Amino acid sequence: MRVRFAPSPTGALHIGGARTALYNWLLARGAGAEFVLRIEDTDRERSTPENVEQILDSLRWLELDYDGEPVFQSQRGERHAEVVRGLIESGHAYRSTAGREQIDAWKAEHGNRGYRGADEGEGAVRLRVPDSGATVVHDVIRGESSFENALQDDLVIARADGTPVYHLAVVVDDLDAGITHVVRGADHYSNTPKQMLILAAMGEQPPLYAHVPLLHGPDGKKLSKRHGAASVQELRAAGYLPEAVRNYVALLGWGFDESQEFFTTEELQRHFSLDRVSKSPAVFDEQKLRHMNGRYLRELPLDDLTARLEAFTGQPGLRDLVAVTQDKISTLAEFWPLARSFFEGPVDDPDARRKVLEAPGAREMLSEARAGLEAVPEPWTVEDVEVALRGVVERAGAKPKQVFQPVRVALTGTTISPGIFETVALMGRAETLKRLEAA
């Protein structure tokens, strides 16, 4: 078995592309087989080095390692030209200048039958498609279906300038690389008979095909930028963990049994199989990803999460803060809003000030709290702070909330923060007293 992932470098790695890559990778790694990467850069305009690097970067982030170096389709021009030449010589292809209008005219005249041209000795190279019979696609996921040859146009396999067209290039590249399983998006399904026709003309056997359903946005349309995060780069920037993305994406269009949905990478490799891949398109649901990400994030060892958050925010010395916020966040991006007031002072939330600080009795509670906390000697521990603040509550005969909320807002500026004792303890004596005073 030999499997490949062959993205076209037209921008960031799409989530659907990431899933295809993952399925290929799981298939190969699960079987101890090779997983190779080829870049479909026949269209050189869009194939910038930056686009290629984005794909490699995303693959690295997802920890989908590939064997050898990536192969660029454009590096294989000689070989493609050689195949095209062979096809012309054997009479399987011919050169024609026919364009859109001629083809439409021909079709109008011949019912809906596929275009058949004649050799003109110049123009694009077209493959001669048989007039009878059918090309049957056997697909591991979708079963088999038959496409009538008579309905298929003689397809262009090389442009007038001699450069190969995608269908010719993939077929030849897969063949030469010894690819046994072609797993790709369902948008290639109807193109498969064309590629099989090329293979047949070359006298070769087709590989095993598996077309995975496309990914849709919540509106049922093909997933795109309009739907928010649509690429793994965007997911990364939104603070999702690669292991969570991998797990979630694997589940889009694939299910194992009736209960399990969390899989380690080894489990995924062990259990993944193409015949359990769904035939219908799936909708990318960021809420579910977020939930899954939260579960992964909460199970991370403190040091690990700290390291990731420090890298994500660019802010060192986060360990203690991470310890008190780990339960409250579902993505890395949710950390900073909880932590920023520790570094930048109370945030400006007029709503919280008005509702909490200007509530009746709030000022008294604040000064009580300040007095109570001032009596706590250094070093401040969470326990000491709790004893002190609970003492304030008791002496004032108030509800905990009546004391804790004003203190929280005085220190952080908002009503949303880590636990109040932890917040006070972490902020330290001097800063706490200063902010209470200011409020």
Added chain:
RNA sequence: GCCCCCAUGGUGUAGCGGUUAGCACGCAAGCCUUUCACGCUUGUAGCGCGAGUUCGAUUCUCGCUGGGGGUACCA
């Protein structure tokens, strides 16, 4: 237009002729509680429609409807 594919709650899925149609997200309510979360409990909601086949269809067949993809000298 033509060709091909798909169809279980709002979403992702399990089911592969007989089930109280399972799980998860979401949503709602409750518990916990110093806020927000986390966690726990309960609830909400589904087999697109119509014919067959069968003692019996979510499951098999056909049609319809709906959705998607392809139809480039794009990939």
